[in-house]
Amino acid sequence: MRQVNKGFSPRKFKKYKEAEPFLEERIGRYCSYCEMKLDNVPAVEHKVSKSEGGDELAWSNLLLSCFYCNSHKGHRVTAINKDEFLWPDEDDTYHVFSYKQMMPILDEKYLRTQSQEIRQKAENTYHLFRFDIDCKSWMRDRRIICRNEARNLAIKYLKSLNEHVDDRTEYIACIVDLAKGYGFFSTWMAVFYNEKDVKEALVYAFPGTDIVSY
Numbered sequence: 001m002r003q004v005n006k007g008f009s010p011r012k013f014k015k016y017k018e019a020e021p022f023l024e025e026r027i028g029r030y031c032s033y034c035e036m037k038l039d040n041v042p043a044v045e046h047k048v049s050k051s052e053g054g055d056e057l058a059w060s061n062l063l064l065s066c067f068y069c070n071s072h073k074g075h076r077v078t079a080i081n082k083d084e085f086l087w088p089d090e091d092d093t094y095h096v097f098s099y100k101q102m103m104p105i106l107d108e109k110y111l112r113t114q115s116q117e118i119r120q121k122a123e124n125t126y127h128l129f130r131f132d133i134d135c136k137s138w139m140r141d142r143r144i145i146c147r148n149e150a151r152n153l154a155i156k157y158l159k160s161l162n163e164h165v166d167d168r169t170e171y172i173a174c175i176v177d178l179a180k181g182y183g184f185f186s187t188w189m190a191v192f193y194n195e196k197d198v199k200e201a202l203v204y205a206f207p208g209t210d211i212v213s214y
């Protein structure tokens with residue numbers, strides 16, 4: 001889950017939907033949780049539900065979300081249990097999950113270096129958004145299909161990257177453009193794990209990415 005920095009609140013909002021263009025500009029038109037490209041109108045998302053004590057207009061309570069993540073999350077996050085989860089604009093959400101395979105999983109190697117509290121929060125977050133959705137549900141949850149499309153494309157471009165010795169910089173720029181078009185930042189980062197210059201270009205290209213080590 002891409003860790004993001006939204007920056008300071010751009011202004012006071014009278015309606016939460018007014019935050020949409022600012023969120024889009026600061027962190028890109030992607031679901032803050034599954035990283036899917038939001039092709040139509042990005043949905044402003046309340047981390048703590050309005051009905052569960054969440055501040056409707058507070059910049060700190062707003063992110064962007066796809067239909068699937070928003071639906072799985074429902075009203076399960078309250079003002080009381082909010083800190084039992086990890087949030088991409090507050091915590092290191094990038095290293096706790098692994099995107100090396102088709103489905104995101106908990107990054108056990110990383111989590112072994114972390115406290116039990118972080119592990120529990122990572123597990124809670126993983127289940128909150130149903131990143132563990134079972135095979136039977138695949139066809140109803142387009143996050144998996146779309147992520148796999150992006151992954152296959154990334155693998156294809158990784159294979160041909162080494163043929164582009166003379167125009168590597170230009171080729172990386174094309175890869176980054178594709179990645180931005182498809183979304184799923186962490187999947188691209190995982191496929192190009194051994195290509196530091198590609199990862200660096202991805203980090204800079206996706207707005208608001210806030211990852212210190214990658």
Ligand SMILES: [Zn+2]
Pocket residue numbers: 031032033034035036065066067068069070143
């Ligand atoms: Zn999503």
